[in-house]
Amino acid sequence: MTAEHPHAARSLRRTDARLNRERLVAAAQEVFTEAGPGASLNEIARRAGVGPGTLYRHFANRQILLTAVLTDRVQALCEQAEKLRTSDSADDALSQWLGAFLAHARANQGMGSALMVNEPDAPDLDCHQLILNAADGLLTRAQQHGTARADLTAGDLVQLITGIGLSTARNEDAEQAHRLLALVLDAAYGAPRRSK
Template identity: 60%
Template sequence: MTAPQDGTAVARRQRTDARRNRERLVEAAREAYAEAGPEASLNEIARRAGVGPGTLYRHFPTRTELLTAVLRNRIETLCTRAVTLQEAAAAAAVHTAADDALAEWLRAFLAHARVNQGLGGALMLEEPAALGIDCHQLILDAAAGMLTLAQRQGTARTDVSPADLLRLVTGIALSTARGDDLEEPDRLLGLVLDAVRRPDRRA
């Protein structure tokens, strides 16, 4: 016969289950929004997460709250990747490590900007202050860390700012949003990366 669990154990299990359900919902929403945009079916998101609609609405009472959670999750992932790349580049003996790390992160940021245009636009229409300035600052700080390391290692121009980089890459995302050429975004990013390098470091 199984011994009854005390209230503390039950509460702990419920909190763990709730956290896992929330994580599954955010991941399912990421996938659904990537495929269908911000109007993706909430019932479909719940189905993908393996929970009922009631569980979804307990965690995210409105569509705006779910949009916000997905965007914050993607931004946190992007910024965590910047830290990882910086640490690896700083520890590497290869002189161009920071340059390569900057290129890799900007490609990740470009993918982020292209995927999240619709989500961000929908969120700003529904609730302009939902994300606030902090999320923008997080991305700006990540870009600053990547660029500063490349500048210190002497591979990137010193007259380029983190804001310049974000504007340029965001411009690529916007200008290629409706294009059919899947290689164009990366080609344009390559031009930006070449312009950011010091003249004696360009390909």
């Protein structure tokens, strides 16, 4: 039996560590969505198929794990905005993304304080600015090629949608949130327009 090469062993450990981290973040996404930011970290470790010690090796505390989850969610939202920027209809792209952002705002109520964590291991990303940039790119395109109001800003839209998300997050029936989003879209375009 040959001894394992030290470089191969290190590479395997790094791969295992990366996979464990990915599993932990995915499990945390589920558990935090179900039970909120105070959810059991032991349950997250259990669903990820690792022990609590592995969780704490990757995430020293709850805030760092929350920040990792939110960062992943925000990056996915921004990737969606980037894909939508190439769609045929600039107006539909903005409407669709605002619907996705509303779902994000409703799902992440109570987790926003984690974005302000000042921990050395926390991701160095300004999630609020990333969202503003995504909204601005889609809004600017809709203003240039569509019918969106010229006096509307990305900050206006983000604040309005965040407000709807916060005020309707505890309401399991999403119908009111979608009605309020439709009102925002009507105002943004100056004519009736519905989210998709």
